[in-house]
Amino acid sequence: MQTLKEKVILITGANRGIGKSLVKASLEKGARKIYATARDVSKLPNFGDERVIPLELDITDKAQILKVVEKARDVEILINNAGSFNPGTILDGEISGMELDMKTNYYGTINMMRAFSLVLEKNTPSKIVNIVSIAAYSPLPSIAGYAASKSALFSATLSVRIELAKKGITVHAVNPGAIDTDMNKGSNWDMPAPDGVAKIILDKVEAGELDIVPDEMGLGMFNAWKEEPSKLAEIFSNMYHGE
Template structure:
């Protein structure tokens, strides 16, 4: 795919991986809409800031109405409440699902017809290693990301005939504000952005961006004992 001839919408583009994705795309000659709940926070030269709260259907509809030329959609906007499924606030659990599952679905439903009308293109959903393996202390996030992975698989099948290639990017911890309190090895968001954009350009369906993702994927076929060796 020739990204220099593409118009891309990146959600959650005001910071972290979203900003890095927008910067990488701009460097490759793409036209970039940088979606953010507060577009004034978008500080990337060359990007076109656009108001977009993916949990607000009216905001999503307004963004679709304000564009019209999008050929690539990157669903990056996310939340991480650190909520335990058994003891955490149910409102936080709903927020994770509203963001990662319903929010992603809402944006796809709004922009897929636009991408098709413009001759087809691509959608990339930013997933996680935690789409595949769950940590109890982040149970709400893991559940929402697993749902988003299932959503990605379904949309991949449904949109193929419309000329839209749907990809998922799986990645572990990145050095962003979202996980600033986590003590673990973290990837540079700029490196992950480059890998993600390379994957879109190559037409990949599944992009494994780091070692944790590459290790988790084969463990899926090993069942519970491979994913959770602490269980006997």
């Protein structure tokens, strides 16, 4: 068990949703310092705690990433949470939305891992926690571009886990199901609130779990996929065609 007490944590997309909840959960875990990054720091909530250091960061902007690395050389836990979401099918979805999701979720996260790898190597034992999605292995026609970007990120996460394994850096993949954030605005699913999900994610990180599914819906899908991928495809096919 490696607790997060006294650890220095950086969280991307910390102004709302799961990222904001991860900041609150990190404070509760007793982190020493939390770099809460956001594209627009004025949108960061007041966490009411001096341990939270706000930093401006768009993860698609390499120059900004390098500036953040300079300011945050003590990071021990890098939580890549920021993500974009553009719906659309493979045949009809806007290519620009697909490109943006790939640029943010895949290349943006890769650039973060590259930029922080030497810092994390210096500050071992350290961790990368990538917030991926069950979309990484679920056939979801109506959000196919987003799903492809998360599949790419999942693959990158599994590869970099091996690449960094002997360097004292543990890499966690977090694959949530639907969580009640802006990303699912308008959906009438029964979804867990991000605060509880963030706590479960950090509990599982502390417990050393590498592949984390923090919610019931996600677990149901993960188990169906593990049992037989075509079973999950059938569930989503029936949903998509309204059967």
